[in-house]
Amino acid sequence: MTQFQSVKAETGETFGDPIAVNDVSDVAVACQKAQDAFDVYRATTREDRAAFLEDIADQIMAIGDALVDAATSESGLPTARIEGERGRTCGQLRMFAGVVRRGGWQQLRIDPAMPDRSPLPRPDLRLRMVPLGPVAVFGASNFPIAFSTAGGDTASALAAGCPVVVKGHPAHPQTGALVADAIAKAVRNAGLPEGVFQHLVGPSNELGAALVQDPRIAAVGFTGSRAGGLALQSLAQKREVPIPVYAEMSSINPVLLLPHALKDKGAALGTAFVGSLTMGAGQFCTNPGLVLAIEGEGLDAFIDAAQTAVKDAAPQTMLTPNIRDAYGKAVDTLSQCDGVEEIAKGDEGDKTHGGAAVFQTAGDKFLSDKSLQAEMFGSASLIVRCKDEDELVRIIDSLEGQLTATLHMDDADAAIAGRMIPHLERRVGRILANGWPTGVEVGHAMVHGGPYPSTTDARMTSVGSLAIDRYLRPVSYQNIPQDLLPPELRDANAGDGVPRLVDGEPA
Amino acid sequence: MTQFQSVKAETGETFGDPIAVNDVSDVAVACQKAQDAFDVYRATTREDRAAFLEDIADQIMAIGDALVDAATSESGLPTARIEGERGRTCGQLRMFAGVVRRGGWQQLRIDPAMPDRSPLPRPDLRLRMVPLGPVAVFGASNFPIAFSTAGGDTASALAAGCPVVVKGHPAHPQTGALVADAIAKAVRNAGLPEGVFQHLVGPSNELGAALVQDPRIAAVGFTGSRAGGLALQSLAQKREVPIPVYAEMSSINPVLLLPHALKDKGAALGTAFVGSLTMGAGQFCTNPGLVLAIEGEGLDAFIDAAQTAVKDAAPQTMLTPNIRDAYGKAVDTLSQCDGVEEIAKGDEGDKTHGGAAVFQTAGDKFLSDKSLQAEMFGSASLIVRCKDEDELVRIIDSLEGQLTATLHMDDADAAIAGRMIPHLERRVGRILANGWPTGVEVGHAMVHGGPYPSTTDARMTSVGSLAIDRYLRPVSYQNIPQDLLPPELRDANAGDGVPRLVDGEPA
Secondary structure, three states: OOEEEEEOOOOOEEEEEEOOOOHHHHHHHHHHHHHHHHHHHHHHHHHHEEEEEHHHHHHHHHHHHHOOOOOOHHOOOOOHHHHHHHHHHHHHHHHHHHHHHHOHOOOOOOOEEOOOOOOOEEEOOOEEEEEEEOOEOOOOOOOOOOOOOOHHHHHHHHHHHHHHHHEEOOOOHHHHHHHHHHHHHHHHHOOHHHEEEEEEOOOOOHHHHHHHHHHOEEEEEEOOHHHHHHHHHHHHHHHOOOOOEEEEOOOOOOOOOOOOHHHHHHHHHHHHHHHHHHHHHOOOOOOOOOEEEEOOOOOHHHHHHHHHHHHHHEEEEEHHHHHHHHHHHHHHHOOOOOOOOEEEEEOOOOEEEEEEEEEEEEHHHHOOOOHHHOOOOOOEEEEEEEOOHHHHHHHHHOOEEEEEEEEOOOOHHHHHHHHHHHHHOEEEEEEEEOOOOOOOOOOOOOOOOOOOEEEOOOOOOOOOOHHHHHEEEEEEEEEOHHHHOOOOHHHHHHOOOOOOOOOOEOO | OEEEEOOOOOOOOOEEEEOOOHHHHHHHHHHHHHHHHHHHOOOOOOHHHHHHOOOHHHHHHOHHHHHHHHHHHHHHOHHHHHHHHHHHHHHHHHHHHHHHHHHHHEEEEEEEEOOOOOOEEHHHHHEEEEEOOOOOOOOOOOOOOOHHHHHHHHHHHHHHHEEEEOOOOOOOEEEEEHHHHHHHHHHHHOOOOOOOEEEEEEOOOHHHHHHHOOOOOOOOEEOOHHHHHHHHHHHHHHHHOOOOOEEEEOOOOOOEEEHHHHHHHHHHHHOOOOHHHHHHOOOOOOOOOOOEOOOOOOOOHHHHHHHHHHHHOOOOOOOOOHHHHHHHHHHHHHOOOOOEEEEEOOOOOOEEEOEEEEEEEEEEHHHHHHHHHHHOOOEEEEEEOOHHHHHHHHHHHHHHOEEEEEEEOOOOHHHHHHHHHHHHHOOEEEEOOOOOOOOOOOOOOOOOEEEEEEOOOOOOOOOOOHHHHHHHHHHHHEOOOOOHOOOOHOOHHHHOOOOOOOEOOOO
16 A cells, blocks of 8 residues: 545545555664754753744644644544644643753752762762653544644653654544644754654554664654554564553543542532543543442432433544444443443444443452453443442452542542542552543643553653653763763753752752 | 572582572562552651661661671672672662652652633642552672662662562572561561561572562562573563563673873773772673773783783682683683684683683674673673774664763863763763773762663663662642642642642742
């Protein structure tokens, strides 16, 4: 195949100009360019790199309506959502510009020499973080702008000083091409080598596999399915030089309805739950796919309200036919599972659409059947009726790693919430109270990550400013003459406002 | 086997009381105890945890001469070295106590709520680092105290709040048992559960394999051979839940003799080089196993001086018969390699001893034969004669990842050093000037790590205060009521002296 076309999510029809497909030989060329650009790019000043990130944001905004049109057509997501996503993407780039300027990510540390120390003198030691090298980024289908070509992986890798080679998602090639052009323009505006950012497209898995296996690639950022993430991880581990893969894969995001909250506002929670569940056709990594509640007052009201809301929910366009099919199969499988009862199914619409579905089961059944933890990517969820607090704890302890956990609680639930939090901390990357896990704030204190298999690396986040750490490693300089030190570690730059630890103390 | 005995490195004879061997069933018991102790231990206050680390240091010192006697007998290392190592170990524990008290490792971040933000309010988000869980530590043979039972892996994991299960190195079981008893005493003194620290011993690999495979183990720290590290890494990756393995494995630590320095002091450098090479019978991860120099004045003087020093070097006791045999084979293999010339071999002594050996080869030969990069664990080194600066760069670019690189340079070498440093930064974890890589300072700005295969994870260090990061991961708390937040993230504790980022700015 040398060309392919966009598919309109709403109708399943192809549209637009044919798009040239990159083949595996293009991967080596792109990676060599990225490698050649690495030393130039990583040597940019903090100000120049920050201004470059801001210019990317400006260039994305300058695309105008063409970007919104392409993304809504290709994804089936509504205009307001896509405009919000564009704002998020640009905000994220500007946030990383600020992070680059402040410079704390360099983790500067200086242990001054002690020439008179006995029995041995202490050398002068200075440490900074350096970028890993060219990064391969795999965009996600469900956020065609914010987790794709110029999404969090690209923004954080560029912020760290790493050239980026994007494998564009074949579900939104027009959107990807527009954004890639905007970034390329910012690269030219900054006078940087074009290897700083490159974009490869094509529907085959071979292209992505070749990218991860290229010896010049130093790390991988991925958002998508568990199967996809684990396949890339496996390829990366089998390389002559294994590299880190940051794959954000799957999560069912348990929502705990604590007893007093459930009793006080069961019906309202049930309605709000379905609102979160059906947002964006449920195609969020943080979709509430699991509800945990102790039997008692309020749970029936919650379920009644959820049932009504699901029946009222309109079918929604799903991102791709594959996602629609996988969703349908997952819901069918759960429907046929002994001990699992359907509470409600919404209108499924036509073949490009998906409907909401909610099920329930008992705590002991959930504990005995690991398959009930499988993610159903779409607006389906399972309510688990726990017989008591101890069973709730056992269920939490039995969960696979998750991106989030949510507590719905009143003041009177403080004791049980306090009991749950240490268990949740060991299972998830973000714990939230009295909200819904969909909606991931881009900030400094966000963790969008979590224990395996929600991600391949629980030590990292793919959203928020801490995401820059994924693409950095420390280097120590011992007794290196001042003029040969990286500028930020020289004595003369002690007053430039970048935080330093001197002998372990902020200075 | 249910018992085994220490071997005196100097003579190869067994000595001391029989030592009970742990079997695989003990692993599950120990890991369950570690798991049970985790929540109690991680909830300790910073002050209590710091005081506990300091007490471990005190208890190790309180063992007195018995520890020095055991370690010198088992390792064959001299008393002064072992006493230094003990001091280093206790200093390291005290350093981590200071790190724990200062609290910066928690990476506290707060993004305050913005209830009036449009179009959506911003939630209150707070982030801290939490410990990963029980850590398995594999001690190294070459530092029976400082990289073993209470070495850097144990100290940093305990500092992070992780219980530790040590697989003691079978080459120094008496030393390990004495140190383990000292730590156990500190655990009791602090009123902590005994699962906070446990010590398993035995000569079989099955014991360590079972430990890495136990589902309760959350991370692994290892210092040793490449074969050993990669075997553990492979086991860890095949688990149902893969875990990080921090293996510090092998390095040949290139030493660059830059032209002016070589011309000015070639002979002095040659003598000093052999001093570093033969220290501790060359049994250091940072041993200078590779010397790179451009043909020219001074290189012959360097080689002549090195030749004399090698011939004068006395044979030294090696740590174990296996290490002695592997060293002998590595030297024989290199001796028989076409295009490699022996410069000098020192007296090899008897079967428990190893002698120094230095070889030379041409740059193009080195570039064409990857096997010349194999580590020879012991006091052997290869000098590569490069025809010019460009060949030197090509050789650096061809190197496997290394822990260190050293520049010997004069002021007049600044230009060539400046050209080399960016290449070295991509290959190594520490760059030093006008010293020798042996001798790894324990401090805040040290990196004892480097690109694969010097370690399995270039993003981390196994020595220095940054090593604590290996055992931590971030958790974010969204709209969690103040009383349920971890104390360090509550508003009321803003003034407790622990650094926080508020909206990304130090506050």
